[in-house]
Amino acid sequence: MRILVTGGAGFIGSAYVRAVLNDEYAGSADASVTVLDLLSYSGNVANLPMQNPRLTFVQGDIADSTLVRDVLPGHDAVVHFAxxxxxxxxxxxxxxFVTTNVLGTQTLLDAAGAARVGRFVHVSTDEVYGSIAHGSWTETWPVAPNSPYAASKASSDLLALAAHRTHGMDVVVTRCSNNYGPHQYPEKIIPLFVTNLLDGMPVPLYGDGGNIRDWLHVSDHCRGIQLVLEKGRSGEIYHIGGGSELTNRELTGRLLQACGADWDLVRPVADRKGHDRRYSLDITKISDELGYAPRVGLDEGLASTVTWYRANRDWWEPLKTRGAA
Incomplete structure (x- = not known):
């Protein structure tokens, strides 16, 4: 089996690639992987086992139609993280965001259709739904994105589903909750807070800290994606969640404790524009149909994540230095 993984040098994509090449999934044992990644600021070949003979790396843009049409033939599946x-x-x-997430996705879909690639897994986000005060979204909930990022992902989701409905492509869409774990670029809340706190630096907490997110360890997310790749129904959407809702203030408290820091390092800052109050995914569908359940508890996952950042300064310090330049 040959799998094309777009964005495979990023946080979630590289976790998936490492798992496949470590033969963690029976359905892709001995599979070969082609990673297509532009290596923008958050892509990093240090996330990949570049010496693995089953890995081929191609640096390039998913919106480059000539490149994508050259790369895709011969692959059995696409897992689209980019x-x-x-x-x-x-x-x-x-x-x-529009260029990469919308135009890039359509470029991939066009090339995948022309190359008669088998399954196309489009990886998306719970943010396409907007915000929910009570209960949890099911896969039939209408999209109502509030940020430009979420709007671009909702657009790409609809294009992917349209490729199935119009052209009969074997497309499946996944929508996940907030991911965390090793190798996450230190602009997102958990790696930003952890790396700052390890250096004794303050951390910014938006608004009143009451925004609620469901936290999903990256290994659970990747396992859910693999289940969808292997057994998901074509043309369907599947939610992948962690079952661990926290307010940002509660999350901050856990990270302070894990890093041995105090609340005097927390700096309240003005809230983000259009900041969604709460996300919550109903994962009944993927659980019932594909047997998915999160395995990494939040306490275990946060502890191992902090341990990883503590032990891998050589990975994240250059990124933070470059980002501050």
């Missing part, structure tokens, strides 16, 4: 994904960056400037 995306601009930072909400604050999308608020500052939305055009790169």
């Amino acid at each position: 995306a601009e994904s930072h909400v604050d960056r999308s608020i500052a400037g939305a055009l790169p």
Whole structure:
């Protein structure tokens, strides 16, 4: 089996690639992987086992139609992670998000159809739904994105589903809750807070800290994606969640404790524009149909994540230095 993984040098994509090449999934044992990644600021070949003979790396843009059409033939499946994904960056400037997330996805779909690739797994986010005060979203809930990032992902979801309905492509969409774990670029809340706290630096807490997120360890997310790749129904959407809802203030308290820091390092800052109050996914469908359940508890996952960042300064310190330049 040959799998094309877009964005495979990023946080979630590289976790998936490492798991496949470590033969953690029976359905992809001995599979070969091609990673297509632009290596923008958050892509990093240090996340990948570059010496593995089953890995081929191609640096390039998913919106480059010539490149994508050259790369895709001969692959049995596409797992599409590549995306601009930072909400604050999308608020500052939305055009790169539209270019990559919308135009790039359509470029991939066109090339996958022309190459007669088998399954196309489009990896998306719970943010496409907006905000929910009570209960949890099911897969039939209408999208109502509030940020430019979420709007670009909702658009790409609809294009992927349209490729199934119009052209009969074997497309499946996944929507996940907030991921965390090793190798996450230190602009997202958990790695930003952990790396700052390890250096005795303050951390910024938006608004009143009452925004609620469901936290999903990256290994659970990747396992859910693999289940969808192997057994998901074509044309369907599947939610992948962690079952661990916390307010940002509660999360901050846990990270302070894990890093041996105090609340005097927390700096309240003005709330993000259009900040969604709460996300919550109903994962009944993927649980009942595919047997998914999260395995990594939040206490275990946060502890192992902090341990990883503590032991891998050589990975994250250059990224933070570059980001501050």
